[in-house]
Amino acid sequence: MANKYDLIVIGSGPGGYVAAIRASQLGKKVAVVEKAEIGGICLNWGCIPTKALLKSASVFEYISHAENYGITVKDSKADFGGMIKRSRGVADTMSKGVQFLLKKNKIDQLLGFGKVAANKTVTVTADGKTESYAADNIIIATGGRSRELPNLPIDGKKIIGYREAMSLPKQPKKMVIVGSGAIGVEFAYFYNSIGTEVTIVEYMPNIVPVEDEDISKQLLRSFKKQGMNIMTEAEVTSVDTKGTGCKVTVKTKKGEEQIECDIVLSAVGVSTNIEGIGLEDVGVMTDRGKIVVDDYYKTNIPGIYAIGDIVHGPALAHVSSAEAIICVEKMCGESPEPLDYGNIPGCTYCTPEIASVGMTEKAAKEAGYEIKVGKFPFSASGKAQAGGNSEGFVKVIFDAKYGEWLGCHLIGAGVTDMIAEAVVARKLETTGHEIMKAIHPHPTMSEAIKDAVEDAYGEAIHL
Amino acid sequence: MANKYDLIVIGSGPGGYVAAIRASQLGKKVAVVEKAEIGGICLNWGCIPTKALLKSASVFEYISHAENYGITVKDSKADFGGMIKRSRGVADTMSKGVQFLLKKNKIDQLLGFGKVAANKTVTVTADGKTESYAADNIIIATGGRSRELPNLPIDGKKIIGYREAMSLPKQPKKMVIVGSGAIGVEFAYFYNSIGTEVTIVEYMPNIVPVEDEDISKQLLRSFKKQGMNIMTEAEVTSVDTKGTGCKVTVKTKKGEEQIECDIVLSAVGVSTNIEGIGLEDVGVMTDRGKIVVDDYYKTNIPGIYAIGDIVHGPALAHVSSAEAIICVEKMCGESPEPLDYGNIPGCTYCTPEIASVGMTEKAAKEAGYEIKVGKFPFSASGKAQAGGNSEGFVKVIFDAKYGEWLGCHLIGAGVTDMIAEAVVARKLETTGHEIMKAIHPHPTMSEAIKDAVEDAYGEAIHL
């Protein structure tokens, strides 16, 4: 077979393209198979285009409150089409950027549907033609797609998933968003802030249910203040799409309720793309929709690896990329440390932003720790006051016995850029002491982390 | 003497008020003497009100570029008076906040001019009356004021210092700013962005001369793009204020030049408030305008300490506060570590923001290190693209031998909230390895730090 590679990666998302580049850096001959856009969901339909929309929304919000900053604005309008266009443009630029990186690293791009086959072969089908490629190693990084609930079948018009939500032809007047994880609340913030009437329906008692309860409560307060309608412990039992709009039936603890809207966004999680890619043919083991791998992302079949959204662990771009590097370095004979899944930050980019790493207060208690908790509200921060961003707080959790930094939970302006401090400090096995004694510059939002740690240790100056 | 304290602090800035609160926490009976506003320069005429103005400017800039984000704005106007009023309001709120904290900690506020006198006494003079107070310990934290150059005497009308610059009755049309340290460039950005024609005159070859040269060059490019006129290796030799405006004579390498403007802002540094406060009477040693202290801020006179802008080290609020805590803890018999002056971040809040810690490339080379340098431009960052903030970069400097993180230099949007990662990691004695292996969330600006470290180690994925 002429087409022989050291490594073939199926899927070009932040798992796949990073794996390919790292392998190429380590001297391997590499190809990437991609059936849709280079860069995967993350660059084309996930992380990046949503952040572009959210930036438009936050600029629009500043304009709406311009007089607070000593600026008079006569007349402003959110141009929905313009925002969508900008977002698609940013996604495009980033996708081209990855194409450039792949070329620069001499990685072949095999466009088409990839499938693993016997004897370490990958078949690529495009336009009805199938080619075979041999490889010493294969990494599967085919990522995910919107999960569908039985009562909420996505039709792409009135009941939509995230793709349609970021490319609608016109702005809906009323929207029901089902699910309040990161994707749900990001779209909720975006649409609400540009004038759509938004209702969030969440099955659990709290919105952003994976976060610390205090964070959920703050976001609830903030979102209500922004004018959203929020229903928790609630479930969509059916959607009637026969008329001009939708009639959504929601079951709550108080009974059933009907909500009318133009569009229902289903944001209830992600399913994995593991069907029809040959796993059964070669015998790759899966478990509840995920491919089973070891600490270095080896499947049960020698030479076949899997990373990203299709393996256990949180479905996040930075996790996919980290797994990619560990997988490839190990494959190439280096000795990377396994990923510490206990130290992975999660971010949500609505306003106020949320960022957290480590255990929630509840999880720490359930794990049997005796804890010290510290909190610092941005309302007491000089920089937050100066910036007009005094909503939110920092919450830190320490083990009372050894001083380990068990968890850090932030909600407020710009906190997604502040959580790295906690990740790095935890990686370096800090205790609270070092954070208090590291000089945080004044005036910054990041000082609030130090202030919260001081609070945990009973030494808060600014409270 | 009835008025007996464990500790009297002269000056209520971020040095003084923090010292007072920490001492009160440790069980001391404390008073603070203040002749002007509680909270010092920082809260009233420094860090905080300038950041309020800068926020107004950046909101105004967003409005001016609203169409980039898919927003149409018909008519917008910077209301200079409104911006100033907001800034004064924020300063006021913060000053009241500190008054509240002092009360809460049962610290007496002695309003008037404080002086140290023999036998550990402090005299406080207000409205012509002088009271004496005894104390076991005295901390001097009287801070600084605008430095005046002989050729640039501040008249408060046409040749002004920072106080007037943040409280002018009306916006100048043309302004010459002398000095391009943090204060100079922050005002330059503010005034230029709201429509004042700004010229910066800097004596040194680079603007922001304490920063790494690459940072200075980037800021120069950015400021020129924003339309400022920038003169380096230039010196104001005289200002003629006789006419309606000012005629500023600037000596450059090419010869002399005359610039007309409404207002000249002198931003050439800070002098210390050490005159007339009794230092000579009690024999406190000074050296070139600063009070001489040891590692724990003791002066040569037992029981008298000095902290903040009036002692050696960078004149920054976070330094004053850190010194305050170390000074007080030591005084109270604890064992604080001395401050590591090599790990103090410096921030400048113009757009693009600047944040740095540790050595510049030049300093590292001069210190004899063999170095590894890594750089990552925000133009290659997905978050920066999505946010429309692709100007600037991250530059990191490592010791090639042991991997020590010698310096970190950031310029770009929001970087003042990102530098804490480097400060904390350096405090925890990281090498580059741990930074690369700590999972930075995607998509964030903070990823660029990890990317720059990867570049230093020859493992950059995204370059």
Place this chain on the structure above:
Amino acid sequence: KPAVQKSESGRFYSPLVMTIVREEGISMKELDGLTGTGHDGRVTKKDILALVRSKRPKNYVD
């Protein structure tokens, strides 16, 4: 207050490791004798907790 201490061998230990060492009364010599599983043999929380567990000193509660 946990100060960052240096070992006699000059090895660097993380603040968390040092806190555990102090809390559990482990000697610097024992610590220096430990082989770490971290990057470049660094002793991590995991390694020191394993030592604590193996010794089960009086004040250790499982």
